[in-house]
Amino acid sequence: MRGGEAEGEPALTRSEPRTTPRMLLAALVLSLFAAMVWAPAVYAEEGAPVEAVGGMDTAVLATLPHDLSPWGMFLGADIVVKAVLIGLAFASVLTWTIWLAKSFELSGARRRARGAMRALSSVATLPEALAAVGKGDGPTQALVRAADLEMRVSADVSATDKDGIKERVASRLERIEAAAGRRMSIGTGLLATIGATAPFVGLFGTVWGIMNSFIGISQSQTTNLAVVAPGIAEALLATAIGLVAAIPAVVIYNMFARAIAAYRAGIADVAAEVLRLVSRDLDRQATQSLRKAAE
Known part of the structure; x- marks a missing residue:
């Protein structure tokens, strides 16, 4: 054993x-x-608050939002988040309004500048240019009228001072060209502002909404995802709307910057053609003066 x-x-x-x-x-x-x-x-x-074996307490379930669509989350958001969302939506509408209006304006202005360039290329003197461009109030007509005005004002100047006359004409044309560019750029600064600030405004709404969500978590004393997720989703909606407003604004601003640069180049070509007409007229006057002196 x-x-x-x-x-x-x-x-x-x-x-x-x-x-x-x-x-x-x-x-x-x-x-x-x-x-x-x-x-x-x-x-x-x-x-x-407790969770029953079959699920959450009915009192907690009653307070949960049932519509988690963007519109439902907007209706259930805090007043500050609602204000942020309304402001961003307004900024987005403003962006597309500027895009529509400025597109038509730029398209028409560039088409008129090309037509004016063709008209000026087919004339030989400044009076003919005045008749070719018509009596409109566009930058092309302003350029031709300014050159003609300076030529008439300087009519009593000696023909040997051609450089001074051309310098004064060029100064007038430069100011008109700069004014046309500034006028065409109206509204694009707002696009740059929206593109730069909209993401931060949306982020502010998100931070505010998440703060409220954490406060709600503390008050309800529960970390159940069904309770926490709706508030965080409402907060993140502000960031999403901010990006929706900012991205098109940046793209449209860059597109307009290139189009306005091309428009300014077209106006500069028109101004250069007008200055060539002035120089040609001055040379013609000098030649006539020499012929009269020879006779």
């Missing part, structure tokens, strides 16, 4: 390492199960 007991003791000792981890695992599972079952009852006694 002693030999049998001696033989059995090592067997019992060898089985302990195999059963100890199982016992620890079973104790851990029982502990977790007890925590899941008893913790809601303890929280219920303290007055905190």
Whole structure:
């Protein structure tokens, strides 16, 4: 028997390492199960919202938003977030309005500048240019009229002072050209402002909404995703609308910057053609003066 007991003791000792981890695992599972079952009852006694076995408490469910569409999230958002969303929506509408109006304006102005350039290329004197461009109030007509005015004002100047006359004409043309460029750039600065500030305005709305969400989490004393997610989604909507307003504004601004640069180049070509006509007329007058002096 002693030999049998001696033989059995090592067997019992060898089985302990195999059963100890199982016992620890079973104790851990029982502990977790007890925590899941008893913790809601303890929280219920303290007055905190609880989750029933079949789901959340009906009082918590009643407060959750049911419409998580963009319009539903807007209606359920805080007043500050609503103000941010309304401002960003207005900025987006303003961006597309400027795009539509400025596109028609730029297209017509560039077409008129090309037509004026063709008309000026087909004449030989400044009076003919006045008749060719007509009596409109565009920059082309202003350029030709300014050159003609300076030529008439300087009629009593000696023919040898051609450089002074051309310098004064060029100064007038330069001012008209700059004024046309500034007038065509009206509205594009607003696009740059919207493109630069809209993301930060949307971020402000997001930060404000997330702050309110965290306050709501603290008051409800629950971190259930169904309770937390709607408020965070409403907050992130502000950032999304900010990007929707900013991205088109930046793209449209860059497009208009290139188009306005091309328009200014067209006006500069018209001014250069007018200055060539002035120079040609001055040379013609000088030649006539020399012929009269020779006679």
